[in-house]
Amino acid sequence: MNNLAYESEGEPEADITDGEISQLNALRPIPRISIQAFCETESVAKPIERAADDRRMAKTHLKVHMGGLDAALDYYTSAPTPNLIVLESRAEPKEMLESLQRLADVCDPSTKVIIIGHYNDVWLYRELIRAGVSEYVVAPVSLADIVAIISQIFVDPEAEPLGKSIAFVGAKGGVGSSTIAHNVGWMMSSAFSSDVVVADLDLPFGTANINFDQDPAQGIAEAVFSPERIDEVYLDRLLAQCSEHLSLLAAPSTLDRVYDFDAEAFSQIIDIAQRSAPLLVLDVPHVWNAWTRSTLTQADEVVITATPELANLRNTKNIVDTLKKLRPNDKPPHLIINQAGVPKRPEISADDFAEPLELTPMAIIPFDAQLFGNASNNGRMLGEMDAQHAIVKSISDIAHVLTGRSEIKPKAKSGLAGVLAKLRAKK
Structure with missing residues (x-):
């Protein structure tokens, strides 16, 4: 440091x-x-x-x-x-x-x-x-x-350009951050025909191999436990090819050993992966330790997924405030509100959730147990299950924003808010 x-x-x-x-x-x-x-x-x-x-x-x-x-x-x-x-x-x-x-x-x-x-x-x-x-x-x-x-x-101007790294993290366990990360990575690769590497950093419990219906013999564990061997050639052998433009650096998802790492354990892997593809999606688990902190600090973009509940709001506020200190010269992280509208569940409205965070949600994704459940159980992406679904459109919008192809559109003011703004302007 x-x-x-x-x-x-x-x-x-x-x-x-x-x-x-x-x-x-x-x-x-x-x-x-x-x-x-x-x-x-x-x-x-x-x-x-x-x-x-x-x-x-x-x-x-x-x-x-x-x-x-x-x-x-x-x-x-x-x-x-x-x-x-x-x-x-x-x-x-x-x-x-x-x-x-x-x-x-x-x-x-x-x-x-x-x-x-x-x-x-x-x-x-x-x-x-x-x-x-x-x-x-x-x-x-x-x-x-x-x-x-x-x-x-x-910095060598003739060196190969680095790809863009996008870190997805959940404000709380079970909010769907991994599912959104995987689907956004898939959307980037399919809609833009851009090479994408998805790295599942949740070594004990990662779900990327299930969501992409892959069972690679090797993955990110081999890289992180043998940093002296890491180069572009070795990393390429560890990648599982999910589609023409999408590769997966899968987690072992086993508990046969503990996964304790120092702060820079994933830095070399991320640097090399960024030289391998123009887009790197980092699926960061919901834990707080030296290496997750370092990974979120160094990523080009950070996306926080949260559900509209009080504990999620508190955790999101803590993450946003911490990243502001760790990344003083970067834009604030993006916010996705997921699983909105769960039947009979009391929720915080999107406006009330976003206001203390001073963020405009990049997307508000409604609860749809059937769409997400079918996709998960079949090892398919949402766009493969129903390309015309409104949630798939939201995933596409997220992909466009994160790749710089569009911007987040601010929510239109209500009629009363517009009148009050005009009255203030006349004073």
């Missing part, structure tokens, strides 16, 4: 903008490197500190110091230089170039340097690049700028 040596005081940080979120979403994770920043102003130190909390920087080790070039020189007289130094300087161009020579005398040849200056000078930029500086940017900078610059230096 990132290690910050700088703690700032002052006004609260501004919320991240939609533009910054879009910029960050286009970036790939940064490898395990050490970074040290030396800043002269809080306006530069703060976005670097915030960038350290971004999930794309999760593998980096970052320290932020105040003091600029002089502090860096004092520090490196007795300490080795890291993979990357980020240095802010308010010095004039010629003075900056002269000062950087002293830094070069104490830097390892392999250390990269980013300069954040306060002069928009083309001559200065050219001289710095000629002197071996990796990048020069002019303040002010945002956290997205910081992550993007580091990514440009340390």
